[in-house]
Amino acid sequence: MLQALADPRRREIVEILLQEEQLVGDLARRLPIAQSGVSRHLRILKEAGMVESRTEGQRRVYSLRAEPFEKLSEWLAQYRRLWESRLDNFEAELERRTPAPKSTNKDS
Amino acid sequence: MSEQEVIEREVIERVWPAPIGLIWELWTTAEGIASWFGPRGFTVEVEEIDLRVGGIFRYTMRATEPKAVAAMEKRGQPASHVIVSTLTEVDPPNKLVYDSPMGPETMTTSVEFSEGPEGVKMVLEIAATKAGMTAGAAMGWKSSLERFAEQLA
Numbered sequence: 631m632l633q634a635l636a637d638p639r640r641r642e643i644v645e646i647l648l649q650e651e652q653l654v655g656d657l658a659r660r661l662p663i664a665q666s667g668v669s670r671h672l673r674i675l676k677e678a679g680m681v682e683s684r685t686e687g688q689r690r691v692y693s694l695r696a697e698p699f700e701k702l703s704e705w706l707a708q709y710r711r712l713w714e715s716r717l718d719n720f721e722a723e724l725e726r727r728t729p730a731p732k733s734t735n736k737d738s
Numbered sequence: 739m740s741e742q743e744v745i746e747r748e749v750i751e752r753v754w755p756a757p758i759g760l761i762w763e764l765w766t767t768a769e770g771i772a773s774w775f776g777p778r779g780f781t782v783e784v785e786e787i788d789l790r791v792g793g794i795f796r797y798t799m800r801a802t803e804p805k806a807v808a809a810m811e812k813r814g815q816p817a818s819h820v821i822v823s824t825l826t827e828v829d830p831p832n833k834l835v836y837d838s839p840m841g842p843e844t845m846t847t848s849v850e851f852s853e854g855p856e857g858v859k860m861v862l863e864i865a866a867t868k869a870g871m872t873a874g875a876a877m878g879w880k881s882s883l884e885r886f887a888e889q890l891a
Contacts, residue, residue, distance in 0.1 A: 709845065709864050710748040715777040717752060717862075723764060723774040728756050 634678035639663065640671045644694065647681065651693035747865040755857035762831030765849065771797070779806025788825070795823040795836055823847075 635641050639661065646652060646660060654672065658665040672692055675681040683692045754761060764770035768784035776782040779801060786796040800818040801807040807817045827835035827848070835848040848863045 706748055706864065706866055710750065712777050713748075713750055713862060713864060716775060717750065719774040719776070719778075720764065721752075721754065724754055724756050724761070727760060727764075 634674055634680060637671070637674075639667075640675055643668070643671055643675065644680065647692065647694045651691050653689050653691055655689075657692070747863055750860075750862045750864075752860045752862075753854070753857050754860065758831045758851055758853055758858045761851055761858055761860070765834060766830070776800075779803035779809075785820075789828055789830075791825060791828055793825045793828070795825055797821055 635644065642661065643657060646657060654665060654668055657672075658668045661668060672681060672683075676683065679697065680695060681692050682695050683690050685691075764774065766787065766789055768787055771784050771787065772782050775784075775797070776799060781800050781802050782797050783800070784795075784797045786794050788794050798818060798820050801810050810817050821838055823836040823838040825834070825836045826846075827833055831851060833848070833850045835846065838845045838847065844866070846863075846865045848865075850861045852859050852861075
């Protein structure tokens with residue numbers, strides 16, 4: 631997915647699609663590249679699972695898919711949970727290795 | 739590191755009333771790390787930690803409890819895997835930064851310790867980084883993600 635976004639033009643397309651879905655022709659008018667170029671970028675984004683299209687009469691409308699965007703955040707959120715679990719272990723280990731605090735400190 | 743830009747990050751802070759030297763030791767020695775690094779259901783064995791810039795930090799993480807083994811299976815991952823990271827900053831006893839390859843992305847882990855009145859404050863930052871993305875692009879991407887998330891909500 632990040633590979634697909636390595637290209638600045640494709641990031642620009644994603645930026646536009648964030649606002650609203652687009653026809654290929656409308657995208658081409660907003661970007662300084664030919665419609666064939668836009669189609670090529672859209673194909674790459676589609677293969678990466680980032681955009682989807684539907685047909686409206688004779689025209690094809692492109693929009694963003696939600697799933698990959700959620701995945702990236704979820705990926706990091708998973709690591710956060712792993713670290714929270716690790717740090718709980720760390721605290722237990724730290725307590726084992728430090729002299730017991732005075733009994734007045736105990737509140738449980 | 740300079741050409742790597744952060745795409746997403748998470749920050750965790752904790753304060754421990756313990757000597758900074760002991761905290762640093764637990765974070766940077768093979769024996770110290772092994773005593774806490776494995777999350778619940780996992781054990782960790784540190785094969786190498788070469789504490790200098792460019793040094794290698796290599797460990798094996800093994801799922802030991804049935805629940806953890808099953809969780810790894812579900813994700814299509816082996817119960818045991820080796821993680822090889824490269825240290826990019828070493829400033830005892832205050833700062834440690836290392837990069838770990840995670841599939842096509844890189845995970846940068848940075849931890850800082852500072853002594854304060856209530857003990858040692860730890861600030862841990864985990865960030866997904868991607869080489870070759872400019873700062874502006876990464877920022878734009880991040881803000882796009884946020885806007886997109888708002889639209890979904």
